[in-house]
Amino acid sequence: MLEKLTASHPKAILGSVDRFGTLEIRIEKSKIADVVKTLRDDQELLFSILIDIVSVDYSTYAGWTGERFGVIYQLKSLALGHRVQLSVTAPEDEPIVPTISKLFGNADWLEREAFDQMGIRFAQHPNLKRLLNHHEFVGHPLRKDYPITRRQALSTNDSLMDEMEARLKEKGYV
C-alpha cells in the first residue's frame, strides 16, 4: 500500500509508522484529498468507508515538536478488510486543512465537529458551522487552553431553518 502511494503521490508522503498493527501515514496537508481519492478508488486498495476524523491539540503533548494541531483520518476497506490511518498537521496561526467531504459524505459532519471543538478550518467545506456547541459559543472547547468549566449561556436557539430550506429545495418541495 505504502509503495503504491509513494509511487502515485511522491511528494505527499512524509513518513509512516506502525500504530498497534495499523499503518499510519503522515501526509502533506495540501495533498490529503488526492491521497484519500486514490485510497478510495484504487482497485487494489478500495477503502470504501471513512471510519472517523479525529482532531488533536498537541500543545501539551510530551516530546512533540511539530505543528500544534493534527487531523487523523481512519479508513477501512469493506471488500478487503484492511485499515489505514492518515495524519496531517496544521499550524496554530492558520489551522486550515483541505476538505474531503466531496469524497466521503460523512466527512461533512465529522469536519464540522472538528471545526467546532478544535477550531480547525476545512477549506472548501460546503457548510462549515458549529455542530455540537450552540451558535453563540465563543472559542473551541477541546483546545488545551480552553478552561473546561468556562460555560457560555445561550439566549435564543438557532432555528436551523437555513439547512431545512436547503433540504426542502433539494427535494423539490418549495
Added chain:
Amino acid sequence: MGVETFPAITTRKEAVIAWGQKNSLWPMPFGTACCAIEFMAVAASVFDISRFGAELVRFSPRQSDLLLVAGTVTFKQAPILKQIYEQMCDPKWVISMGVCASSGGFYNNYCTVQGIDQIIPVDVYISGCPPRPEAILTAVMKLQHKIENPATTPPAQFMAKEPKFGY
C-alpha cells in the same frame, strides 16, 4: 353517624381544589437521558405511577401541569426547557429528576447547565443516577403533600424518626 344519615360535609374551597390537583397531576416528561428510561419503568405496571393519579403522560406542555425534567440539560437545550416551562398553564409544578438535572452531576464541564434551578423554579429534587422508581414515587408523594399543604413542614414519613432500637 356517617355520610348516609347526614349527606353533607364542610370543608374549605382551597382544600377541595388542592385535593383535585394533587390527585390528577399530568406529567410532561422532558426526558433527555437515561432518567427518562427510568421514568418509563415508573409509568409501567410494576411500579405504577397511576396509583398516585399521575399516569396520564402528556407530551404537550399546554395540557400538563407537572414538568418532569429527567436528564442532562445542556446550554443548547436551556432555552427550549425555559420555553416549555413558560408554555405550561398555571398551576404548574416541576420535579428535577436525577443528579444531572438537579446539579449537573458529574458533567462539570463547558456545556452542561449546573442544575435546572438556574433556569426554572423547582419544587422537588430527586437524587440518584438514575433514581430508583421508588424515589420518583416518593417525589410525587412529596409534591402531593406540598400541593395540599402550601408552606408547611414535610409529611411525617419524611421527618427524622425516633431510633428504632432504644438502648
